[in-house]
Amino acid sequence: MVAQLPYVTLQKVFARFAEAEPEPKGELEHLNAFTLLVAVALSAQATDVGVNKATRALFQIADTPEKMLALGEEALIDHIKTIGLFRNKAKNVIKLSRLLIDNFGGEVPSSRAALTSLPGVGRKTANVVLSMWFHHPAQAVDTHIFRVGNRTGICPGRDEITVERAIEDNVPVEYQRHAHHWLILHGRYICTARSPKCGICPIADWCLYPEKTA
Template identity: 75%
Template sequence: MATPLDYHTIHAIFTRFHAAEPEPKGELEHVNAYTLLVAVALSAQATDVGVNKATRALFAAVDTPEKMLALGEEGLIAHIRTIGLYRNKAKNVMKLSRILVEEYGGTVPSSRAALQSLPGVGRKTANVVLNMWWGLPAQAVDTHIFRVGNRTRIAPGRTVDAVERAIEDNVPAEFQRHAHHWLILHGRYTCKARKPMCGTCLIRDLCPYEDKTE
C-alpha cells in the first residue's frame, strides 16, 4: 500500500481547493432532506445529470414521503425510467418512504445507523445526506474519490472503507466538512480516470502521480 502524503502537503492541497472553491456543493438537485435522500439513492450507478433530469419534475410535485406514497410505485417509475435499475430503485424508495412515515413521523433521521437501516441506503448514501444536509464531516467515497485518494496519495486504500478512514485520518480537521466534495469535483472534472488533465491541474506540483499527462 502506498504511503500517504505528509501533513503539510495535504494541507497545502486543500488550501488550494478551498481558495478555488470555498463552499463546494453537491450536484444533485433537491429541495429538502427527503428529496436529497431519494436523489442520492437513485444516483447509484447513474450520473447526477441523469438523476437531475428525471427528478426535476418529480420533486416539484413530490417532496415528502407521504406524497411519494400517494404517487405510488408506478407513478414514480413514470418519472425515473430513464435511470438505470429504476424498478428496483422505485421499490426501495417506496419502502423507505413508508418506514419514514410509520417510524420517523415523515422526517429523515440524522443518524448514520438509522439512515443505513432504510432500504437502498448504504453507507455512502447516508454519508452524503449527513454531509450535505446536516453539515457533518462525513466522507462519502465514490469512484472519483477512490481514484483521487489513491492517485494523489491523499488517502490511499484498497477498499472504499479504507479510503474513507484515510480521509478522516489524513485531511486536516478544518477541511473535513468539504473534503469529499472537493475530491469528487476534482475527480470528475480534472483528475479523470482515463485522461487526467494534469496540464491544468491545481495541485500538479504537489501530486506524486507518475503518469502525468501534459
C-alpha cells in the first residue's frame, strides 16, 4: 500500500479536479430521490449504462413507491431482466417500496441508518443517495475509488471503510462534497484498472503509483 498523500498535496490534487470539472455529476439517470435510490440499488454488479437502459422506460411509469408497488414484481422483472441479479433486485425494490410507504411516509429518508434499513441498500448505496440527492459529503467507495485511493495515495486503505475514512479524515473539507464523483470518474476514465492513462492524468505530478504508463 502506498503512503497517504499529505494535506498540502491533497489540496493541489482536488483543486486540479475542481478546475477540470467544477460540478461533477453521477451518471445514473433518475427523476427524484426514489428513482435515484432504485437506480443505485440496481447498479450493484452492473454498469451505469446498463442500468440506465433498463430504467428509462421503468421510471416513466413507476417513479414513486406507490407506483412501483402497483407495477408489481413480475412487471418490474420484465423491465430490469437485462441487469445482473435481476430477480433478487426486483424483490428488494418491491420490499423497499413497501417499507418507504409504511415507515417513512413514502419519502426517501436522509439518514444513513434509515437508508441501510431498507432491503438491498448497503452503506455504499446509502452514501451515493446522501451525496447525490441530499448533498451530504458522504463518500461511497466502489472498486474505482478503492483502486484510485490506493494507487495514488489520495486515500489508501485495506478495505472500503478505511478508504472512506481516509477521504473524510484527509481531504480538505471544501472538496468533500464532490470528492466521491471526482474519484469515481477519474477511476472510470483515466486511472483505469488495466491500462491507466497516466500520460493524460491531471494529477500525475503528485500520484505515488510506481508503475506509471507512458
